[in-house]
Amino acid sequence: MGFVKSIPETEExxxxxxxxxxxxxxxxxxxxxxxxxNGDCAFRSEQRELIAAYASGTNDCTxxxxxxxxxxxxxxxxxxxxxxxxxxxxxxxxxxxxxxVLRFVQKLTQSxxxxxxxxxxxxxxxxxxxxxxxxxxxxxxxxxFYNRLIDGYGVKxxxxxxxxxxxxxxxxxxxxxxxxLNPKVPVA
Numbered sequence: 001m002g003f004v005k006s007i008p009e010t011e012e013x014x015x016x017x018x019x020x021x022x023x024x025x026x027x028x029x030x031x032x033x034x035x036x037x038n039g040d041c042a043f044r045s046e047q048r049e050l051i052a053a054y055a056s057g058t059n060d061c062t063x064x065x066x067x068x069x070x071x072x073x074x075x076x077x078x079x080x081x082x083x084x085x086x087x088x089x090x091x092x093x094x095x096x097x098x099x100x101v102l103r104f105v106q107k108l109t110q111s112x113x114x115x116x117x118x119x120x121x122x123x124x125x126x127x128x129x130x131x132x133x134x135x136x137x138x139x140x141x142x143x144x145f146y147n148r149l150i151d152g153y154g155v156k157x158x159x160x161x162x163x164x165x166x167x168x169x170x171x172x173x174x175x176x177x178x179x180x181l182n183p184k185v186p187v188a
Contacts, residue, residue: 002016002017002153002154002155002156003152003153003154004153006020007153007155012155012156012157012161013155013157013161013165014146014149014150014155014177015177015180015181016155017149017150017153017155018181019181022181022182025178025181026178026181026182029174029175029177029178029181030175030178031142032142032174032177033173033174033175033178035048035135035138035139035142036048036049036052036139036173036174037173037174038173039135039138040131041131041132041134041135042128042129042131042132043132043135043136044075045075045170046072046075046076046077047098048135048139049068049071049072049075049077049170050072050077050081050082050085050094050098050102051101051102051105051136051139051140051143052064052068052139052142052143053065053068053069053071053072053082054082054085054086054102054105054106055105055106055109055139055140055143055144055147056068056143056146056147057069057082057085057086058086058105058106058109058110059109059143059144059147059151061146061147061150061151062156063150063151063155063156063157063162064143064146064147064150065082066159066162066163066166067162067165067166067169068143068166068169069082069166070162070163070165070166070167071165071166071167071169071170072166073166074166074167074169074170074171075170078093081093081094085102089102089103089106096126097126097127097128098126099126100122100123100125100126100128101123101126101128101132101136103119103122104119104120104122104123104136104140105136105139105140107119108137108140108141109140109144120133123136
């Protein structure tokens with residue numbers, strides 16, 4: 001059960017946390033839609049979800065890790081890949097060109113003040129451009145924020161809920177969360 005009474009145990013989710021604060025939540029979820037789905041970057045949706053889940057796993061945020069792991073799996077990512085990435089990124093089967101991005105995300109999550117040019121250069125050396133670099137930073141930043149939000153509220157929820165939320169995000173994108181929060185948009 002979450003730490004506040006306004007979030008019923010049966011509704012624990014990002015939407016439930018943000019529902020009372022739509023003036024904050026709507027711009028945040030609109031930004032998330034851009035960063036995770038629509039923004040101009042060579043990362044495919046499943047790669048963006050891998051980055052998000054990896055940041056969340058690095059933070060040990062069970063809710064976000066499992067939700068975005070389920071989203072990545074709904075895009076066709078092997079169900080064991082993320083767990084193996086967290087156990088041993090170098091030995092995991094993740095694409096070699098994505099490993100420098102994930103190393104960067106891990107370091108930015110764990111020790112942000114220790115970032116150096118070589119960390120960014122590794123991303124560029126792997127063939128990613130400045131747009132992808134920007135999106136890696138944005139995804140990492142957003143999910144560090146979401147991890148703190150969810151863990152700060154004590155939201156856990158069930159594995160079944162996270163799996164269904166992951167499938168919904170893969171099918172509909174993050175706009176569905178924005179629409180659920182916007183009182184001006186009728187919810188289907």
